[in-house]
Amino acid sequence: MFGYFLTRLGMFIPTFLGVTLISFMFIRVLPGDPIIVMAGERGMTEERYQELVEKLGFDKPVLQQYWDYLTGVMQGDLGESFVTKKPVWDEFFALFPATMELSICAMIFAVALGLPAGVIAAVNRGKFFDRALMSSALVGYSMPIFWWALLLIIVFSGNLGWTPVSGRIDLLYYFPDVTGFMLIDSLLSGQEGAFKSAVRHLILPTIVLGTIPLAVIARQTRSAMLEVLGEDYIRTARAKGLSPSRINGLHALRNALIPVITVIGLSVGTLLAGAILTETIFSWPGIGKWMVDSIFRRDYPVVQGGLLMIAVIVMLVNLLVDVLYGVINPKIRRR
């Protein structure tokens, strides 16, 4: 198992280097000069332009710039934002807990509903329940996040007044960040009602962000379950007289879980991508909106650093998924 883990970890290094190169090149091949975008309609003199080119290091050869960036990254320095003049590292860690909190809640929501929905649909294959669930999953998967979020806000926040429109907590509560996770910080603050307010603020964004993974997980669980339910050992189990819940829950689901876990792992990327829209609509102070703004402003260090950090997170999650395969399926770790 340890050897298996090391092999997976070894693959991490070339991927990491590849990501640094791609993120570095990606923003540079986009047309648009960050200095000119920064100056806008106002423009600037040629001397001033040259001064800034030098200051930001754009006068150096691209390879030299990449090397400087890479050596910086190796020392934990992602550079400073052109716009806010603050270290990218600090900005990322100020915002990331918000994205992570929302993503974790969305994932819990998606798995908690998607897994049972998929199992129930598979067991009731072809019946009304199956069709209804799978049609809803298709709708959920196809729905534009932006539209879905606004619809929920207008109905639940605007018309019914059940949930707050946006933000992470009621503005009346004010306490310093400890962990950056609002659910935890609100509990630590000891202020009455703060935790409840944080939970209420999480409901709509969680539903919106979790909808697509929920649909994917439900459909994947259903098809994996159907495949497993047709296997010989399931028939044997039935023949032995095991109860349906034991067959479905223990024998079928455990074997159906591998493709489902793959999908869950891959959904982390989807969640981070979905976070961009969800965070913008719900004014959620996470990394999604931060990245989009920085692309528009051609804020190279933020785009590079942000992409790199997101890639590392996705890689780590996939590493974890690979390890989980080994835990679930002993055959894999012996290979």
Added chain:
Amino acid sequence: MKLKLMAATAAIALSGAAAQANTLVYCSEGSPEGFDPALFTAGTTFDASSHPIYNRLLEFETGTTNVIPGLAESVEASDDGLEYTFKLRQGVKFHSNDEFTPTRDFNADDVIFSFMRQKDEGHPFNQVSGGTWEYFQGMGMPDLVESIEKVDDYTVKFKLSKPEAPFVANMAMDFASILSAEYADAMMEAGTPEKLNTAPIGTGPFSFVAYQKDAVIRYANNGDYWKAPADVDNLIFAITPDASVRYQKLKAGECHIMPYPNPADIQAMQDDADINMLEQEGLNVGYLAYNTTMEPFDNPNVRKALNMAIDKNAIIDVVFQGSGQVAKNPIPPTMWGYNDAITDDAYDPEAAKAMLEAEGVTDLSMKVWAMPVQRPYNPNARRMAELIQADFAKVGVDVEIVSYEWGEYLSRSKELNRDGAVLLGWTGDNGDPDNFLAVLLGCDGREASNRAQWCHEPFEDLILKAKQSTDQAERTKLYEEAQVVFKEQAPWATIAHSVVYMPMSNKVQGYKVHPLGGHIFYGVSVE
């Protein structure tokens, strides 16, 4: 509820009965880049920094472009217009925070510090927070200001390299905000000079409490303010980037004021009895700039004919969805010096066609450049270009619409031999007509911000004379004449000024739409 309020207000350290604290919540459209206004150029940043936290030597009177005394009680220009002497206000207190309590009042050292850090490359704060001082540079201050002298603790003298009347208005701009030299020294000693930008200390009506990035900014009433204190105890910016969501928050009572509504929502807001909608023309202009160095656009009659072919009212309806106003002059109507006596070229395709034929222009093909970004002065340049294309087709002119990525667009449109007419616009910085007429239409602006590449001597003489005069009445007259010359020569088709809408809860009193575009909450109360 009481506990919540008490906790919040205790943290914000307010005076007075906690439970009675009243809070104004502004759903702002974006995050500030930082809190030191001189480092940045975005209006969103100024809303969060220079307006609540700081003062300047001179200020713009809220709701107008008039310049009034601020931290300077008076300013006097020498006869040759090369020296400006500011008499400073006494007894003005700076804010304090956990790490800093001021030991002295505002004085000349703070003025010298606030400007010299921007001007002097050897100043210890010149490079702090990556200082690029874009506005100071952009307004030509490094060359204009020769020296700044402390005459005594409460008198400062600026020496200029040439007479320039707009200097007075520049002193009221955001980059000219006054910071505490004592705080700067303390932070430098503590090894955290960047705190000038992240934990700001100013003299303004509100003191900074906390900023949670991309989420909330909190301010408290500055009880020691040198004018009457602000009417609310707390000011909160709830950062809400999406306009539809801002509207929902306003309806749900989660905020009191919001900027930049969706044009599509404006009617519903106006119909809502709980929402009070203020409106005013923005200090901007959207235009189509011909390249006046290229045939046949070097002929004023051709330009004039094309201007007559554009149906501007249709553009206001379709592109601005009503939130705009037809522009007849290159400066907006809220600005002093605006010449209202000028009549716009009437929309008349028949006459335009005849005029083009009279000039020997037939089978003309041209390019119209459409910006790839949304701006208040042009919310949809592509659509505007399409309307102009259809209008020009009616007079026999064939239009090809082109567009580039924004950075490319800005640099390519500056080129002297650029092919085609460019859609662009401008938002005023300091409320001075010079900021439009000289920057956008002066000879020095060619191959830069003068997209028409236009250099017309009679016009240039007028604006140069106006720039050097310190007599406001004379300047007004000169600018009015310059607009007459502009209209005759037609280097642009002036298209529109945006209309700024500010929806707010009807519990809010005293808010004034500021023509310079900022959002100012001093003097605003909430029931």
